[in-house]
Amino acid sequence: MFYTFKEIEEKWQKEWERQKIFSVNSSSGRKKYYLLEMFPYPSGKIHMGHVRNYTIADVAARYKIMQGFNVLHPMGFDAFGQPAENAAIKNKTRPDAWTRKCIEWMKVELKKMGFSYDWDREISTCDSSYYKWNQWIFLKMFEKGLAYKRASAVNWCPSCATTLANEEVIEGGCWRCHTKVEQKDLEQWYLKITDYKEKLLEDLAQLKDWPDRVFSMQSNWIGRSQGVEIYFKLKEADKTIPVFTTRVDTIFGATYIVLAPEHPLVKKIVKGKPQEKSVLDFIDKVSQESKVVRQASDVKKEGVFTGAYAVNPVNNEEVPVWIADYVLMEYGTGAIMAVPTHDQRDFLFAKEHNLLMRIVIKDPEFKAQNPNETSQAYEGDGTQVNSGQFNGLPNQEAKIKIAEWMEKEGIGKIQTHWRLRDWLISRQRYWGTPIPMIYCKKCGTVPVPYDALPVKLPADAPFTGEGGSPLGKVKEFVECSCPKCHGSARRETDTMATFFDSSWYFLRFCSPNFDQGPFDRQEVKYWMPVDQYIGGIEHAVLHLLYSRFFTKFFQDLGYVDFNEPFTRLLTQGMVLKDGEVMSKSRGNIVDPDSIIQRYGADTLRLFILFAAPPETELEWDDRGIEGAHKFLNRVWRIRENLKEKADQDLIKVMHRLIKRITEDVESFKFNTAIAAMMEFVNAIYQSAADREVFSNLLIMLGPIAPHFCEELWQSLGNKESILKASWPKYDPALLVEENVTIVVQVNGKVRSKIDVPAGISESEIKKLVLADEKLKPWLQNKPIKNCIVVPNKLVNLVI
RNA sequence: GGGCAAGUGGUGGAAUGGCAUACACGACAGACUUAAAAUCUGUUGGCCGUAAGGUCGUGAGGGUUCAACUCCCUCCUUGCCCACCA
Numbered sequence: 001m002f003y004t005f006k007e008i009e010e011k012w013q014k015e016w017e018r019q020k021i022f023s024v025n026s027s028s029g030r031k032k033y034y035l036l037e038m039f040p041y042p043s044g045k046i047h048m049g050h051v052r053n054y055t056i057a058d059v060a061a062r063y064k065i066m067q068g069f070n071v072l073h074p075m076g077f078d079a080f081g082q083p084a085e086n087a088a089i090k091n092k093t094r095p096d097a098w099t100r101k102c103i104e105w106m107k108v109e110l111k112k113m114g115f116s117y118d119w120d121r122e123i124s125t126c127d128s129s130y131y132k133w134n135q136w137i138f139l140k141m142f143e144k145g146l147a148y149k150r151a152s153a154v155n156w157c158p159s160c161a162t163t164l165a166n167e168e169v170i171e172g173g174c175w176r177c178h179t180k181v182e183q184k185d186l187e188q189w190y191l192k193i194t195d196y197k198e199k200l201l202e203d204l205a206q207l208k209d210w211p212d213r214v215f216s217m218q219s220n221w222i223g224r225s226q227g228v229e230i231y232f233k234l235k236e237a238d239k240t241i242p243v244f245t246t247r248v249d250t251i252f253g254a255t256y257i258v259l260a261p262e263h264p265l266v267k268k269i270v271k272g273k274p275q276e277k278s279v280l281d282f283i284d285k286v287s288q289e290s291k292v293v294r295q296a297s298d299v300k301k302e303g304v305f306t307g308a309y310a311v312n313p314v315n316n317e318e319v320p321v322w323i324a325d326y327v328l329m330e331y332g333t334g335a336i337m338a339v340p341t342h343d344q345r346d347f348l349f350a351k352e353h354n355l356l357m358r359i360v361i362k363d364p365e366f367k368a369q370n371p372n373e374t375s376q377a378y379e380g381d382g383t384q385v386n387s388g389q390f391n392g393l394p395n396q397e398a399k400i401k402i403a404e405w406m407e408k409e410g411i412g413k414i415q416t417h418w419r420l421r422d423w424l425i426s427r428q429r430y431w432g433t434p435i436p437m438i439y440c441k442k443c444g445t446v447p448v449p450y451d452a453l454p455v456k457l458p459a460d461a462p463f464t465g466e467g468g469s470p471l472g473k474v475k476e477f478v479e480c481s482c483p484k485c486h487g488s489a490r491r492e493t494d495t496m497a498t499f500f501d502s503s504w505y506f507l508r509f510c511s512p513n514f515d516q517g518p519f520d521r522q523e524v525k526y527w528m529p530v531d532q533y534i535g536g537i538e539h540a541v542l543h544l545l546y547s548r549f550f551t552k553f554f555q556d557l558g559y560v561d562f563n564e565p566f567t568r569l570l571t572q573g574m575v576l577k578d579g580e581v582m583s584k585s586r587g588n589i590v591d592p593d594s595i596i597q598r599y600g601a602d603t604l605r606l607f608i609l610f611a612a613p614p615e616t617e618l619e620w621d622d623r624g625i626e627g628a629h630k631f632l633n634r635v636w637r638i639r640e641n642l643k644e645k646a647d648q649d650l651i652k653v654m655h656r657l658i659k660r661i662t663e664d665v666e667s668f669k670f671n672t673a674i675a676a677m678m679e680f681v682n683a684i685y686q687s688a689a690d691r692e693v694f695s696n697l698l699i700m701l702g703p704i705a706p707h708f709c710e711e712l713w714q715s716l717g718n719k720e721s722i723l724k725a726s727w728p729k730y731d732p733a734l735l736v737e738e739n740v741t742i743v744v745q746v747n748g749k750v751r752s753k754i755d756v757p758a759g760i761s762e763s764e765i766k767k768l769v770l771a772d773e774k775l776k777p778w779l780q781n782k783p784i785k786n787c788i789v790v791p792n793k794l795v796n797l798v799i
Numbered sequence: 800g801g802g803c804a805a806g807u808g809g810u811g812g813a814a815u816g817g818c819a820u821a822c823a824c825g826a827c828a829g830a831c832u833u834a835a836a837a838u839c840u841g842u843u844g845g846c847c848g849u850a851a852g853g854u855c856g857u858g859a860g861g862g863u864u865c866a867a868c869u870c871c872c873u874c875c876u877u878g879c880c881c882a883c884c885a
Contacts (some may be wrong), residue, residue: 002837035809092833135871212803212804213803213804213879213880216803216881217803217804217879217880217881218881220803220880220881220882221880221881223881223884225884225885227885231863236803243885244884246883246884246885247885258885301883324883326882326883326885328881328883328884328885329884330884330885331883331884332885333885336885337885338885339885343885344800344883345883345885346885354839361846415885417885419881419884463831478829483862537879537880540880541880610811610812610823611811611823612811612812615806616812616876618811619811621810621811621824623823623824623825624810624811624823626824627823627824628823629837631823633837634838634840634864637838671811671813671822671885672813672821672822674823674865675812675813675821675822675823675824677822678822678823679821679822682822694818708867710805730879731853743817743818743819745817745818745865745866745867747865748817748864748865748866749866750818753818786865786868787865788817788865790817790866793817793818794817794818795816796865797865798865
């Protein structure tokens, strides 16, 4: 006999919607709880990753509702982006029509899962009522000098025909299509996220409930490194070359310096020298190499001598100036001091080109003082040698002393360098938020006035896929009048990166229809910050960093009174099939809808929570889903055998399990919570359960299998939704056992178990243990050296 | 190259100093059935043993401890992040 999941699920989905049971407002007297999942890109179908993400969140939401919280649990769509445009090119549709259809399909599937969303708050970033506020935020940033336009070498994806942010380049390829990224000189809009680098790094410390992984990924990405900028004077010209180092303790071993080939000084210092031609040839060669090739770590380090010399300021030694491909213009000062004995790259380069080496840090384990005897650079700690007045100091101590001394002497400056770059947000794409800027021949770059927002995206544009901004081809869009002089002017035709849209959507959910600003400050004050955020680890750097940046910006504007948007973060693991990530290209996709058809949403929810803890990878198993379904049927049948009065022992078991399940659900250990419920059900089958016992089981299973439990709850005669029932409490008095089983070990090995009354004294336990017949062969009258007693648990006899 | 995480039965996993393998899947057996499915009830880490029981066992090796999957050190493997970053 099976429960009829299809009818039951449809019935309750309709009922929840009719009652508007998940609609919330800020005027409730209850304590707020804001639960948020990373909103999806509307591709049209939900996949197992979505199911897992949203099921985890839904259990938490329903649990919090039952705990009496005022739970905000919204859903929306990150609707701008390239796939819509690509689909438009392929299927000859319009991106907005395609996107809206996808959203409708997706909503149907999300609703079939029974998720507890407040659909009244639904937002789509492609609605002008949303992206109007993207433009508003952009203008505010422009006002504050945080949005600016500059020409520079940018990452360019030839396949997507658009620029990419640094964060969107993964191993030299495009994050979306993996095409090798090229460098292109373009004038583009940037956001000055670097203004917030210190705060973004420091405030990570507040995020105690974030996974360590995300924490370290963010701090790696921001990449603070402390060191010294050292000034090397050029010998023949009145010029100084600053270099940056984190190893100022090795300065006395700096026997040459190396500039990046693009370094502006290079061409000046080689002028007229015999080396001029070889240097220019080398620069030419390097410039033709792509960044990817150049950054591959196995490539041999190449370089040439410039013919110039500089002076090492600590010992006035003349050192040759080289250029080499392994020095990058983008990092530090674009020039390095080379210490071949204590840096492996410098070592290889010096060997190749026969450059002077000098040991300045003595490896405590290694006796050689002659660099020729070493086969690699020593990068560890040691004692200073050949380092003038700093000889004999441990290098870590010398690092500080040398830096201070150099600052005093005016030959160096203690400095901090950062890896974080400004955020490039211009995209040469149609399906995004138009950047609200106007170019006037007379007035220059002029922002669109606030009251002229939104700058609406024209309904259609010619997509050729050939690159260049499609908006540039829409005459009615481009041509406009200058807000200042009213003369003829042109609009900016690039659109914003879609990560802009998702950097503040969590604020919009607090007041999704507010039209006086991006959000209602009172509502935000009530709901924010997000108490629990749930999503994929793939957003650990991009989206989470940008959202933190926006939040800090709003704080500086005085619009919010907190500095971090997400108090707790849970990053759910991926769903695998046969050990591999489910993907179309691998052809190992399991479609959630087919599982819902066959077993129902409740079974799918139960399985996906039971199969693995939320943070770890989950291996999809078709047999496991059968098991989950069987369990629900087993619960269903309990109702037929309810007794007038439950067995007293079962009640005790129940209280113990209420404790365990509550603790597990509270800490998102849904897999063990379900295991405990299964034990509970096994205990019921071995015993006699009554209505109350069964009700408690239903309430606790409710967040996991909501339709199923609502139906049984109603069949017990309850008039209101199970969501209005309060979470069961356990009676601590019933947890106390009269007898406990004590494990008896001899020399750490289990040899016996004895039942004793709970809470008896150590000496009584010892007496009982020594009387135990089972232990006789092990003890054999050997003297007992030690006896460890762990109350109510274990005794260990050491002989 | 650097950083972080993980490694437990046939499988997913549980236990974070105190009985290793909870719970489930799978497998095997029994009950019900003309039969099958479903359901219910058992058994199920390896080795030795008819059994009682013994013994080995949480990637490998070492250490701390009365006691280690758990803490420390070395190594191996896998995954993720960063990376000619000075």
